[in-house]
Amino acid sequence: MPLGSEDALLARLTRHFPTGHPSLLLGRGDDCAVLRSGGPFCVSADLFLEDVHFRRRYFTPQEAGYKALAVNLSDLAACGARPTAFTLCLGLPPDVDDDWLEGFFEGMGRLAAQQRMVLAGGDLARADKIHVSITVWGDASGPGGFLARGGSMPGDSLFVIGSLGLARVGLAVLEAEGRAALDAWPAACAAHLTPAPQIDAGLTLARAGVNGRPPTLMDVSDGLARDLPRLLGGTAEHGGLGAEIVLPEGLLHPEVVRHARLRRLSPVGQAFLGGEDYALLGACAPDLLPALHAALPGMNTIGTVTATGRVCCNGEPVPENAGFDHFAHPA
Secondary structure, three states: OEOOOHHHHHHHHHHHOOOOOOOEEEOOOOOOOEEOOOOOEEEEEEEEEEOOOEOOOOOOHHHHHHHHHHHHHHHHHHOOOEEEEEEEEEEEOOOOEHHHHHHHHHHHHHHHHHOOOEEEEEEEEEOOOOEEEEEEEEEOOOOOOOOOOOOOOOOOEEEEEOOOOHHHHHHHHHHHHHHHHHOOOHHHHHHHHOOOOOHHHHHHHHHOOOOOOOOEEEEEOOOHHHHHHHHHOOOHHHOOOEEEEOOOHHHOOHHHHHHHHHOOOOHHHHHHHOOOOOEEEEEEOHHHHHHHHHHOOOEEEEEEEEOOOOEEEOOEEOOOOOOOOOOOOOO
């Protein structure tokens, strides 16, 4: 069924996204939304573009809607913020029908409801392909405040929460086989199609900084190889810190290991390159580790911050600018 008028699309939105929320003084339907905030709040924005970030041939509409919001929530998790609200700007091509849009809103609305978020506003327009732009707000006024990159010190312990390299496998097999890949690679496909933002872990890490130096934190979206220097603040050429990473094969998901071995590649190397993992990567003082491991069973220590300016993984130096770059790797 073809799409109706803009008013009909807005009415469909209202069926999936309630208009009221404790964080809103003024919601959708006016020129601006007005947010209530008792303290600092975190803001992040992401694009989610057809044939750049997702393909309709193997994403269901529900998965596309879910992931478009989930990647933004991962940024809030990395700041230790509790999600509160978001805006949605949506460009739609003529071949998108009513059923696809219903599924898209359903998947996004389900995740928004899980996180108790409100859709505060946005915009609709025609486009050549599906173009999604989301801005999210999160409350960072808890007892630990917000977390950030930078501020690590030599000797700090590096940790990760979430799988490394699994979404990379999912992308590879979905590109090669379409949705038939879900049979042999269910975990990898799920990691790419419906990544789980680590909101609860981010909130726990934010609380951990109340009585001492807080952890540093970021989410891993372009691969550990590229994002780790960002956490540390650059490499030797830029006067930054370095890292010694110890990443045993046993820490990796079996599907990462199996996929790499089938292609005669290094499982650890593929996991370190990664991409779209949406895991959390952080560093903290070593004496904070026992409490964090107790509070976060899924956390794994993967190395140590150094003063060398070099990043090494299992004793081997990592080439600079490894990992994903939108402009060095065109769609």
